[in-house]
Amino acid sequence: RIVGGATDTGVLVNKGVEKPVRVMSLAHIDELRQVRKDGDWAEVGAAVTLNALEPFAEAEIPELGRLLHVFASPQIKNRATLAGNAVNASPIGDLIPFLLVSDAELDLRSAGGGRRVALDAFYQGCKKIDLRAEELVAAVRFRLPAAGSVTRLYKASRRKDLDISAVAFAARIELDGRAIRGARLAFGGVAPTVLRMKEIEAQWTGAQFTRALVERSAAGLPGMVAPISDVRGSKEFRLRLCRNLMLKFADETLAGAAS
Secondary structure (H helix, E strand, O other): OEEOOOOOHHHHHHOOOOHHHHEEEOOOHHHHEEEEEEEEEEEEEEEOOOHHHHHHHHHHHHHHHHHHHOOOOOHHOOOEEEHHHHHOOOOOOOOHHHHHOOOEEEEEOOOEEEOOOOOOOHHOOOOOEEOOOOEEEEEEEEEOOOOOOOEEEEEOOOOOOOOOOOOEEEEEEEEOOOEEEEEEEEOOOOOOEEEEEEEHHHHHOOOEOOOOOOOHHHHHHOOOOOOOEEOEEEEEHHHHHHHHHHHHHHHHHHHHHHO
């Protein structure tokens, strides 16, 4: 098993879900431990831990820096990687909604060459990913927020700290005054994979950003998402969370525009 920090594999083995596996770690490959800006994009090597990513996030995407503060314990963030969170493909992966609204793509390498795959296309079903047996992830790339854009990230969990989300929501909109030039929305915890809300994105693009617009979209969520009931919350609770988080995004964004 190829691992970055093994924070997922280690738990599965420790809890007896998987038998002990032979592991090769990428953690000490210097070329994979780099974070850099590439024009309008950020490129995060596959071995960059979340703690190592935090200073860059705080400087370039403060909203991501804020989310990382409540992501997990320092011990976990000293091992866990952004690439690992993406490749794990969990429907409640806390960072996947952010990556999806940031047009993220994976830099995949093998002895035969390399390719880039948009993260939206990388997920093909619950825990099913477009990663060939001979390929490794070299880096995660995502688009940095442009001037005039608003990025907000929300995580609802049973505890504020050190807990997996029941619902996660990410939104990035590009505004020209109140006119929406582009919109990207993603929900985690509502389907077998993290969902891009492309129907809502199309409705918003070209419209005026108002609370009424968001209210109409929020009212239509039951026909777009299909959460389940489990120990973190009922499907009804998750639906209410989705609607409330969208309205919170509207209120916070409009308040920021007015200030």
